[in-house]
Amino acid sequence: MSRLKLFIPVGVFLVLALVLWRGLYLDPRTLPSVLIDKPLPEFSLPIVEQSDRLVSKADLPKEPFLLNVWGSYCLPCLQENPILKAAAADGVLPIIGINYKDKTNLAQMWMDDNGSPFEFSVVDADGRLGIDLGVYGAPETFVIDGNGVIRYKHIGVIDYQSWQQEIMPAIAAVKAEARN
Amino acid sequence: MIFPALLNSPRKASGFLRTLLQIAALALLCMTSNAWSAIDTFEFENDEQQQRFRTLSNEFRCPMCQNTSLTGSGGGVAEDLRREIYLMIVDGKTDAEIEQFMLERYGDFIFYKPRLMTETLLLWFGPLLFLVLGGWIVMGIIRRARPQGQEAVVLDNSDQARLHKLLEKVDGQD
Known part of the structure; x- marks a missing residue:
């Protein structure tokens, strides 16, 4: 028994090492969203493409779609733009933009320069809609189902890996559900 | 530059x-x-509102910069959240309502002081657990360090008298 006690420090070390090892690979930026499975908030805002047109929740697609929070100042948004454009062009699903805390003329220029994957982009100049969506910085991407319920949230840039491994499966799940 | x-x-x-x-x-x-460090120009109706604003912005964590409160953060979202807090205070919302507003959108992460629930029990009472554990180990060490088998010796009357005599002898020698 007393021999076994000698191993207690080794045991403590192993447990601690395991916990800290795991901690090394946790990303502190991926916070669980409390808004998963909650309906989208109500809003009534203009769009970048047509400043005199107000859109609301009722104008959003009635099928599964992506909601992408972006800004012309945001470099990762530029990085993920080709993936989103390809998805929109291939008809994977409609993509709606939220132009978050940006200047509308700069947003329009950005879209002219880089091309737009969006059906339209909602102008959220003061970030009020962003707060209701629990957004803390562009880019963030939500998968919304046909009933306007938030089903998945991706924080940060979308690269090919996260598109293939995280977002596509989330979209597929929501679409499969919509068919049944 | x-x-x-x-x-x-x-x-x-x-x-x-x-x-x-x-x-x-x-x-x-x-x-x-x-x-x-952020400079806001909010106009409050009275000092109490301003005090509440300060307390609340210190209690919430900036979701973007993670290790600063809303007060200390210059991040865009922190700015917006301070504005929301201000508007809600002027609007006559209670602290509990404002906390609920934050919780519904940003989750428990937003609180610097975690709420007491099953998931945070270890966080709240872990230190106490370690204190008890440490105390128990220290007690064990002390108990073991005490020399074993030496129980208090009780002298009977004749032994007591002898002891007195011996002590007097020692005193006399000085």
Whole structure:
């Protein structure tokens, strides 16, 4: 028994090492969203493409779609733009933009320069809609189902890996559900 | 950014001047970090509202910069959240309502002081657990360190008398 006690420090070390090892690979930026499975908030805002047109929740697609929070100042948004454009062009699903805390003329220029994957982009100049969506910085991407319920949230840039491994499966799940 | 350029041209500045410039550059750096802290111009109806605003912005964590409160953060979202808090206070919302608003959107992460629930029990009472554990180990060590098998000796009357005699003898020798 007393021999076994000698191993207690080794045991403590192993447990601690395991916990800290795991901690090394946790990303502190991926916070669980409390808004998963909650309906989208109500809003009534203009769009970048047509400043005199107000859109609301009722104008959003009635099928599964992506909601992408972006800004012309945001470099990762530029990085993920080709993936989103390809998805929109291939008809994977409609993509709606939220132009978050940006200047509308700069947003329009950005879209002219880089091309737009969006059906339209909602102008959220003061970030009020962003707060209701629990957004803390562009880019963030939500998968919304046909009933306007938030089903998945991706924080940060979308690269090919996260598109293939995280977002596509989330979209597929929501679409499969919509068919049944 | 004139200073770094000057600092990099030693031929133009003598040793003393260089040191002076370096100190000035450092002082400038300190000033910029001061300028970063957020300045809001909110008008409150009374001091109590202002106090509540301060307390609340200190209680919430900035979701973007993670290790600063809303008060200390210059991040865009922190700015927006401070504005929301201000509007809600002026609107007559209670602290509990404001906390609920934050919780519904940003989750438990937003609270610097975690709420008491099953998931946070270890967080709240872990230190107490370790204190008890440590106390128990220390007690064990102390108990073991005490010499074993030496129970208190009880003297009967005749032994007591002998002891007295012996002690008197020792005293007498001094």
